Amino acid sequence: MAWKGISDAVIRRLPIYLRVLEEVRDKQPSISSQELGAKASVTPALVRKDLAWFGEFGKQGVGYDVGFLQDELRKILHLDEPLHMALVGVGSLGHALARYNRRRFLEDPIFTIKLVALFDVNPKLMGDTIDGVPIYGLEEIARIIRELEIQLAIITVPADAAQAVSNTLVDAGIKAILNFAPVQLEVSDNVHVANVDLSLELQRLAYYVGL
Amino acid sequence: MAWKGISDAVIRRLPIYLRVLEEVRDKQPSISSQELGAKASVTPALVRKDLAWFGEFGKQGVGYDVGFLQDELRKILHLDEPLHMALVGVGSLGHALARYNRRRFLEDPIFTIKLVALFDVNPKLMGDTIDGVPIYGLEEIARIIRELEIQLAIITVPADAAQAVSNTLVDAGIKAILNFAPVQLEVSDNVHVANVDLSLELQRLAYYVGL
DNA sequence: TAGATTGTTAATCGATTAACAATC
DNA sequence: TAGATTGTTAATCGATTAACAATC
Numbered sequence: 190m191a192w193k194g195i196s197d198a199v200i201r202r203l204p205i206y207l208r209v210l211e212e213v214r215d216k217q218p219s220i221s222s223q224e225l226g227a228k229a230s231v232t233p234a235l236v237r238k239d240l241a242w243f244g245e246f247g248k249q250g251v252g253y254d255v256g257f258l259q260d261e262l263r264k265i266l267h268l269d270e271p272l273h274m275a276l277v278g279v280g281s282l283g284h285a286l287a288r289y290n291r292r293r294f295l296e297d298p299i300f301t302i303k304l305v306a307l308f309d310v311n312p313k314l315m316g317d318t319i320d321g322v323p324i325y326g327l328e329e330i331a332r333i334i335r336e337l338e339i340q341l342a343i344i345t346v347p348a349d350a351a352q353a354v355s356n357t358l359v360d361a362g363i364k365a366i367l368n369f370a371p372v373q374l375e376v377s378d379n380v381h382v383a384n385v386d387l388s389l390e391l392q393r394l395a396y397y398v399g400l
Numbered sequence: 401m402a403w404k405g406i407s408d409a410v411i412r413r414l415p416i417y418l419r420v421l422e423e424v425r426d427k428q429p430s431i432s433s434q435e436l437g438a439k440a441s442v443t444p445a446l447v448r449k450d451l452a453w454f455g456e457f458g459k460q461g462v463g464y465d466v467g468f469l470q471d472e473l474r475k476i477l478h479l480d481e482p483l484h485m486a487l488v489g490v491g492s493l494g495h496a497l498a499r500y501n502r503r504r505f506l507e508d509p510i511f512t513i514k515l516v517a518l519f520d521v522n523p524k525l526m527g528d529t530i531d532g533v534p535i536y537g538l539e540e541i542a543r544i545i546r547e548l549e550i551q552l553a554i555i556t557v558p559a560d561a562a563q564a565v566s567n568t569l570v571d572a573g574i575k576a577i578l579n580f581a582p583v584q585l586e587v588s589d590n591v592h593v594a595n596v597d598l599s600l601e602l603q604r605l606a607y608y609v610g611l
Numbered sequence: 612t613a614g615a616t617t618g619t620t621a622a623t624c625g626a627t628t629a630a631c632a633a634t635c
Numbered sequence: 636t637a638g639a640t641t642g643t644t645a646a647t648c649g650a651t652t653a654a655c656a657a658t659c
Contacts, residue, residue: 198626204603208582221640230584233640234628241642249641250635266603267610274602285496286598293599302602340609341602365605367598371419373441381608383601387497387578388504390594391485391513391552392415392477394576397592398551399478409650432616444616445652452618460617461659 192243192265199239203262205229206236210259211299221252263299272302273339275363277354278346279309279324282369286343291320302341306333310350327354334361343367344374355382403454403476410450414473416440417447421470422510432463474510483513484550486574488565489557490520490535493580497554502531516548521561538565545572554578555585566593 209228213220222233222240229236240246240253243265247253263269276287290304307324314324325333333339342363346354351370358366365381368374371389374382420439424431433444433451440447451457451464454476458464474480487498501515518535525535536544544550553574557565562581569577576592579585582600585593 196626200607201604203607204600207603208600223640232628234630235626237640237642238627245642247641248635249633250639252640265607267606268603272606272609281496281499285492288492289598290602300599302599302606341605365608367601367605381605383605385596385598385601387500387596388511388513389415389419390578390596391501392418392479393412394552394578394592394594395478395483395513396411396414396476397576398483407650434616443652445654446650448616448618449651456618458617459659460657461615463616 195242199242200266202229202231202235202239203266205231206239207259207262207266207268207299210255210262214255214259217255219248219252219254220258222247225253268299268301270301272341273305273337274302274341274343275306275308275330275334275337275339275358276304276343276345277308277327277330277358278344278350279307279311279314279319280345280347283307283309283343283345284319286345286369287319287322291322305337305339308333310346327357330354330357331361334358334363339363341365341367343369345369348372406453410453411477413440413442413446413450414477416442417450418470418473418477418479418510421466421473425466425470428466430459430463430465431469433458436464479510479512481512483552484516484548485513485552485554486517486519486541486545486548486550486569487515487554487556488519488538488541488569489555489561490518490522490525490530491556491558494518494520494554494556495530497556497580498530498533502533513552517544517550519544521557538568541565541568542572545569545574550574552576552578554580556580559583 206225206229209225222236226233226236246258246261276283287304287307293300294303304322307319307322308327308330309324310327315326317324342358344351344354344366348370351372352374355374355376359376359380368382368384371386376382417436417440420436433447437444437447457469457472487494498515498518504511505514515533518530518533519538519541520535521538526537528535553569555562555565555577559581562583563585566585566587570587570591579593579595582597587593
């Protein structure tokens with residue numbers, strides 16, 4: 190499915206809609222853009238416009254069928270089949286995220302993103318597992334990514350190692366990276382990077398302290 | 401200093417500028433909007449417009465004095481004096497963030513956000529410390545926040561506890577919260593929340609996997 | 612003085628909201 | 636049929652970019 194050129198602002202809201210639908214699914218068969226919007230903190234018009242980019246999912250006078258819309262949104266986001274993910278950098282943050290993601294995957298039947306491999310430079314960690322997921326050396330990245338058909342990666346290495354790791358991942362065919370290192374990664378156009386930068390967030394919040 | 405109504409999009413870029421200035425400070429006395437923009441992945445015009453909201457910091461024909469602009473940006477972001485921060489929820493993620501922040505604070509003389517208190521429900525953790533920062537029970541939140549003059553907080557508790565914790569923090573006078581729980585917190589208008597939602601980010605990235 | 616670069620105003624672009632005919 | 640709510644077009648809003656006179 191190739192919906193080209195849809196804005197990231199739109200894509201960003203789809204998982205939020207998905208979360209609302211999941212919350213509501215046992216209580217009601219359908220939901221209006223009004224209600225979905227309210228629960229997602231978005232106007233009803235925007236809900237309808239967002240969904241209309243991908244098709245006509247609603248019914249006038251009724252709203253959207255919850256189960257059907259869930260299925261459609263999952264397809265759009267490629268969450269209708271398991272996705273394989275790797276995490277590079279098993280420091281304390283990497284370790285925590287590995288456990289967090291693992292728990293989420295096991296507990297939540299809707300969460301199809303499966304962490305299947307961990308990587309680190311530290312030779313002491315080789316052969317260890319975290320919640321059953323094995324830790325490999327960095328030199329194994331390319332091989333393992335191909336063998337396990339990994340499509341998604343999390344980077345939690347120190348800032349000065351992040352670009353090199355990113356290059357290796359991209360060369361191995363990774364198309365989407367969640368980066369926790371405080372660096373702006375340089376990647377080719379067809380690769381998507383989402384940044385989570387703790388100190389940037391905190392520094393930004395500091396502004397609002399003096400309100 | 402009361403710069404009212406400046407857009408969050410602007411505030412969000414200031415810490416990025418600060419990071420560039422720090423990187424460049426030993427190499428050159430001044431920097432043009434051109435160069436600052438290039439290093440921050442922003443157009444020169446936007447750099448000038450962002451800075452102009454707060455004053456006239458540049459000099460025609462020369463650019464911005466690096467040290468001076470650093471000082472000004474720090475003042476704007478309230479990073480010219482130490483800020484006290486608390487973290488609530490010492491699970492594996494909370495633990496990792498505590499260590500991460502602590503290291504950052506100690507190593508980076510520019511990073512003035514100081515983590516001074518940790519909180520958790522688990523009675524087994526009471527009295528423990530992480531890198532020297534003590535862990536208290538949740539019932540101590542109000543007292544400790546007032547005593548240590550804490551202005552900023554990180555929430556890393558499970559989703560179902562997050563709103564209650566947020567309420568306690570806000571009642572105790574916290575004005576800015578970094579929330580890792582996958583919930584939309586309800587807070588009064590004068591409180592600012594930044595959300596880091598791992599599963600939302602991953603689900604969003606999944607979209608780009610099928611490119 | 613000539614060249615560079617600011618601060619600012621006007622133009623453009625993109626995203627959100629409002630409105631409404633179509634229709635369940 | 637009457638009421639509700641969609642999908643979509645036009646209007647609005649806000650943020651970014653381009654352009655340029657002022658001036659170091």
